[in-house]
Amino acid sequence: MLIRVKKASDCSESEVIDESVYLNRRQFMKVTGGAVLGAGTIGSVSAALQGGNPLVPSSSLAPAFQNIIETPYGADEKAAPFDVATSYNNFYEFGYGKNDPKERATQFQTSPWTITVEGEAEKTGVFNLEDIIKESMLEERIYRLRCVEAWSMVIPWVGVSLGDVLKRFAPTSKAKYVYFETLYDPKQMPGQNGNGLDWPYREGLRIDEAMNPLALLAVGMYGSVLPNQNGAPVRLVLPWKYGFKSIKSIVKIRFVETMPETTWSMLAPSEYGFYANVNPNVDHPRWTQKQERRLPSGVLFPNVIETKMFNGYEDEVASLYSSMDLSRFY
Ligand code: MTE
Numbered sequence: 156m157l158i159r160v161k162k163a164s165d166c167s168e169s170e171v172i173d174e175s176v177y178l179n180r181r182q183f184m185k186v187t188g189g190a191v192l193g194a195g196t197i198g199s200v201s202a203a204l205q206g207g208n209p210l211v212p213s214s215s216l217a218p219a220f221q222n223i224i225e226t227p228y229g230a231d232e233k234a235a236p237f238d239v240a241t242s243y244n245n246f247y248e249f250g251y252g253k254n255d256p257k258e259r260a261t262q263f264q265t266s267p268w269t270i271t272v273e274g275e276a277e278k279t280g281v282f283n284l285e286d287i288i289k290e291s292m293l294e295e296r297i298y299r300l301r302c303v304e305a306w307s308m309v310i311p312w313v314g315v316s317l318g319d320v321l322k323r324f325a326p327t328s329k330a331k332y333v334y335f336e337t338l339y340d341p342k343q344m345p346g347q348n349g350n351g352l353d354w355p356y357r358e359g360l361r362i363d364e365a366m367n368p369l370a371l372l373a374v375g376m377y378g379s380v381l382p383n384q385n386g387a388p389v390r391l392v393l394p395w396k397y398g399f400k401s402i403k404s405i406v407k408i409r410f411v412e413t414m415p416e417t418t419w420s421m422l423a424p425s426e427y428g429f430y431a432n433v434n435p436n437v438d439h440p441r442w443t444q445k446q447e448r449r450l451p452s453g454v455l456f457p458n459v460i461e462t463k464m465f466n467g468y469e470d471e472v473a474s475l476y477s478s479m480d481l482s483r484f485y
Contacts, residue, residue: 219379229297248344256384265388274410277325298394313375318366330410358402359415395468430485433466
C-alpha cells in the first residue's frame, strides 16, 4: 500500500517505498532497541567551518564555492531538486522521520570541527577539518545515491577524493580496513537519547575500497556547503554502496587491521552487511532490491527504475570484488 502526499518537496519515505518496508525498518529499530582554507569562495566554507553553517534558504541557494574542479562523473544525470535532497533525509541522530533532520538540525554546531585520526598510520592526532580539506582539491561529482530502502536520488556533491586524504596520514601495512565514526552528542542530537541504534553511528571500509577513486569525502552539495541534515560538515559518499555506508558528520577515522563493527550490521547482520554493495540480485530479506524509486517520485505515477549492479558503477568498482560470489549477501 502506498500513501498519498501533497507535493514532491513534502514527500515522505512512505511515498516512495512500500509502506510495509518503511514501517518494518522503523519497527525493527524500535524493538532492538594541510592547508588552511584560503580566500575566495572557499573562504565561505572556511567561514562556514569556523562560524556555523551558512546554508541559505533553499529557495535562494547561493553557491558557496568557486573554482570547483569539474569531473566527468554524472555529467549526464539529472540531479534531484535541492529541496528534495535536503528535506528527505536519513540522519537518525535527528529523528526517524524523513523531514526530522531538516527541522531538528538547524542549530547543530559544525564549527569548529576536528577529526581524530588514530590506529595503523604514521600521522595520527586531532586535526582541524580545514587543515585536512584543501581548497585546490575540491571537485564536483554528480552521483546516484541508492538507499537500502529502495529509493534513490541523483546529487551533485562537492568534496575531495577520500583516498587522497587518507594517504596523507600514511597508513601502515597493517591498515587493512578504515573505520569512521559520527559525532556523539546527545545534547545536540536528540535521536541519540532514544532507543534504536547503538550510538555513535559507525561505518567501515576495506582499505582498497576506501582508496577507490569513486569514494568521496564530501563537504558540500549543489555548489554550496553541506546542509546540516545532509551530514555537515563532512561525510562519506560511496555511490556503489547502499546509502547507509555514507556516514555523516564524521569525527573519527581509525586505521585497523581487522574488519570493524558497523552500526547496521551490528543491529541486524542478516539484513545489512559490511560490504552492502548495491546488488539487484540479492534481495533484502524483507523486500526486493531489483528496483528503486528515483526521487522525486509521485504516488500515482511512481518513478520506478531497475536497480543496477553496483548502482551502475560496475566498471569502476567490480574489480574490488572479483573474488566474491556476487549472488551472495555480504
Ligand atoms: N550517517 C549517520 N551518522 N546517521 C544516519 O542515520 N543514515 C544513512 C547515511 N548516513 C545516516 C548516515 C542512510 S540510511 C542514508 S540513505 C544516507 O545517509 C542518506 O543521506 P542523505 O540524507 O544525505 O540523502
